[in-house]
Amino acid sequence: MKKILYLILLAMLTGLESQAQSNVVYKEQIRIENQSVSRNADNLLTISMNVILLENMKITSNHAATLTPILELDGTNKALPPIVVYGRRRQLVNERNNNVPQDAFAIVRRKRHSEQRVNYLVQVPYEAWMQHAGLVMDADLCGCRDLVEAGTLDRIATLNIEPPGTEANIAYIPPKAEEVKYRTIEGRAFLDFPVNKTVIYPEYRGNQAELAKIRTTIDTIRTDLNISITGIRIHGYASPEGGYANNARLAKGRAEALLNYVRHYYDFPEKLLSMDSTPEDWAGFRKFIANSTLPQKEEILQIIDLDEKDMDTKERRIARFVGAKTYRYLLQECYPALRHSDYVISYKVREFNVDEARVLIKTHPQQLSLQEIYNLAQACQPGSEEYNHAFQVAVLMFPDDPTANLNAAAMEIQRGGDLTAAKKYLAKADPNAAETINNLGIVALMEGNYDTAEQYFIRARKAEQCNLPKK
Template identity: 40%
Template sequence: MKRKTFYILPYLVFSVLFLLPDMAFALSRQDKNGVGIDQIQISRVRDSVHITFQINLDSIRLRSNRSLVLQPFFKGESGSQWLPAVEVMGRKRYLYYLRNDLQTYAEAPCRVVKAGKDMQHRLPYETTLPYELWMENASLYLGEDECGCGQVIDAMQHPLAVADIAWHPALVYIAPQVETVKSRQLSGHAYLDFPVNQTKIDPDYRRNPEELAKICATIDSVRSDNDVRIIRIHIKGYASPEGSYTSNARLAEGRTNALKQYIINRYALADTLFNIAFEPEDWEGFRQYVKTSNLPDKDQIMQLIEGDGDIDSKERQIRARYPQSYRTLLEDCYPALRHSDYRIDYVIRGFNVDEAKQVIRTRPQNLSLQEMFAVAQTYQPGTPEFIEVFQIAVQYYPTDPVANLNAANALLEKGLAEQALPYLMKAGESPEAANSRGVAMRMLERYNDAAKWLHQASDAGLKEAQTNLSGLE
C-alpha cells in the first residue's frame, strides 16, 4: 500500500480563504500519484459551510488493479469531520467494481472515477456542511489510500487551506455634531403657600420649607459647578380660578415677584438675570384636571370651561350649579393650580478629551455627545470601557438617535444582539441604523430580516452593508 498526503497552492483566492505561508513552494508540486488540487474555496452562507475544489488528474499514475481513495478531512480545534471521498479506479479494478455489486474501498464515496484515456481529468468537488462554531479557522486536509485498507496516513500533517469563515460585522458609528455652545436647562414646579390675599413669602408657612428647598437645590446644583455659568432664570406664577380674575392677576404677579426677590436675596443675584411672567388663572390646568376626573358633573363642567363667556362668570356658574363637585375642586384641584414654574438656563464650558475622561466619571451630564464620543475613541472597541462610555451617553441622551445607534453598535461588537435591540428601536432611519439592524438580525439568525435591512442600507450607498451581505445570500 502506498499512502501520501499532498497539498497544492490554490490559485483562486477569496476573502473566506486564508493561505498558509509554507504553501508558496507547493505551486508546481504534485504527489507521487500525479494528483493535484486547486481552486479551493471555503465559504459560509447563513447556516451552511460550502467546500469546493478541483481535483486535477492530468498526470495521474495508477496501476490497473488499484484504487486511489482521495479522502478530504475538515478539522478545527474543538471538532472535526470526514468529508465524502472520491475513489479513482484502474481499469481492472473498475471492472471488478462493476461485477461485484459496486463494491468500493471508500465508504459511500461521493464519486467513482475510472482511470484511462476517456477519464475526466478535472473533477469538481463540492460538499456542504451544517455550520458549527468549530469550523471557523478549521483546516482542510486531503489524504490518500492506495491499498484499500482504509487507513489514511499523514492526512493531517499538511493542510491545504484554513477556512476564514468567521463573520465579522462591519458597523458604522456616527460622530455626533459638535456643540459650539453647550446650553442646558433645569426646570421644576413649586407649590408655595400664601395666607389669603397676601403676596409675601413666609419661609416657614405650611409647605414652604419643602417647596423653597426644591428651588434652592436646583439652583445650588448649577452654582456649585465651576464649569457652569447661569445665563437666565425664568419664573412664571399661576393662580387658581377661585375668586375674581382681577384679584388673581394681582396675586399671581405679586407672588411671582416675591419668589424672584427671595432668590435674589438668598444668592445675591442681579435683577437682570431674571425673566418674569405670570398667568392670573391656570385654566388649562383646570381643564386637564376636570377632563381626567371622575366628577359626577364632569361633562357639564367641561362644557362651561370650553364655552364662550366671561371667566369669572364661568367660575361662579360652576360653584352655583355643582356645589358638591366644586367642593372637590377646592380641595383637590385648586391648590395644585397655584404654582410657580421655574427654569434655569445655563451653559457649560467645553472639555478636551483628557478632561472629558475625568468628567465622565464625576459629572457626565456636563459632557456633550461629541465629547463622550471622543472619550470612547480612546478605548479599544469591544472592551468594557468602550461599551460603558456609550451606555453613559445613551443614559444622558436617551432619545438621541446617534446616541442610541452608537450604544447599539458597541453591544453588537460583543455579539450582544438582544441587548442592542432596544437601542436600535430609537436609532433613527439613517443607512447606518439600517445596517446595524441588519447586523443584529443576522446575529439572531433572522436572515430574511437581516437581508431586508442590509439591502436598504446598501441601496443608500453604505458599503459596510454590502460587506455584511456577504455570505447571507
C-alpha cells in the same frame, strides 16, 4: 472608531450559485449545459445556461417550438423569457405578418440535422421563495397548448441560495460638536400666601422648605466652577377658582415676590432675571382631571376644552356640573397644586477633555456633551464595561437624540446584548440613515431572518450612495 456603513455582506449577496451537470430534456431533443444561478448586490437573480438544440430535434416547416425556462416551488412559479424556434415556412409567414413575439429572449430558425446553441442569460428580481426553487424547462414543440404545470416538467437545476455565516460590521456615528453647551434645570415651588396676598412670609406654613429648595438648586449651579449661569426665570400660576382678573394679579404678584426674593438673596445682575405669569393653570387642571378616576371626568374635560373666552363662566359651569361634594374635593385636592411658581435656571458648561469626562460621567454626566461622551468611549477598549457604560449614559442624557440612540443600539448589538433594547433604540434613530438601516439588518441577521437582513443591507448601501458628496 471609524465610521462603518452597510459594507456588510457583499459575500452574502454575490456568488450564490447552483450548478448542475449537463442534462437532456424533452425526449432527449434539447441539452442544457453550464447552468448557473446567482444573486447580486442589487438583489437580482441571474440565470444563465447554454440551451443546445440537438441534431434529432425536429420541427416541421409550418410549426414553431417555444422553450420556456420556469422557476417553481410548491405551486409558485415564474416563467422566464422564452426561446422561440421557428420552422422555415412559419418564420417567413410571421415576419411577413409582423407577428414576431416581443417577450422572447431569442428567436431561432431551426436548421435540420444540425446542433444549434443559444447562450441564455436573463435577470429577474429576487423573491424570497426562489431561495430553493427548481429551474425547469417547458418545451412546447407544437405551439398548440399553454404552459403545463411546472412540477411535471423536466428539471434543469435546484437553486441553493444560502447566506454564508459572515460577521457583520456594526455602524456607529460620531456626534456633532455643540458650539456652546447650554443647559437648564427646572423646579417648582409651592409657596403659601395668605388669602389675596402677594407678599412672601418665609416662616408661613411650608415656605421655609420651599425657599430652601430653590436656594439649594441655585447654589448647586452657582458654586460649580465648570458652570456659568446665563438666566433665572420665574413663572407664576394661580388656580381657576375665583375671579380671573384677581387671579391674574395674584399670579403676577407672587412671581414678582419670588423673583425679588432671589434678587435680594443673591444680588445677581439684573440682566439675568426675568419673570412671567399665567393667571390660571388650566393645563394643570386638565392633566389632574385626565388622570383622575372621577366618574364625570370625560364631561369635565369637554367643558375644559371649550373655546370660551370668559374663564369665570367656564369655572362656574364646572362647579355646577360636578356638584358640591366633587367641587369640595377639587378645592382641597386639585386647586392648591395649581398655585405654584416654576423656575428655570439656564447655564452654560465649559468643554472637557477625555480625562475630565472619565470623572464627570460618574458624577455630573449632564455636564458632558454627546461628543465628549463619544470621545471617552473611543478611548476605552471596545466592548469593555467602561465603553458600554459610556453609550448607556449618552442615551440616558440625550434620550431623544437619533445619534445617541443609534450608538446605544450598536453597543447592544456589539456586546451580543438585548436585541429588544437594540430595536427600541433603533426606532428612535434616523430611519433614513445608512447606519440605522445597516444595524437593523444586523439585528435581523442575528435573529436568523436572512432575507430581511439582506434587504436592509441593500437599502443601506443605496442610502450611503445617496449621501456621498457629488464630484
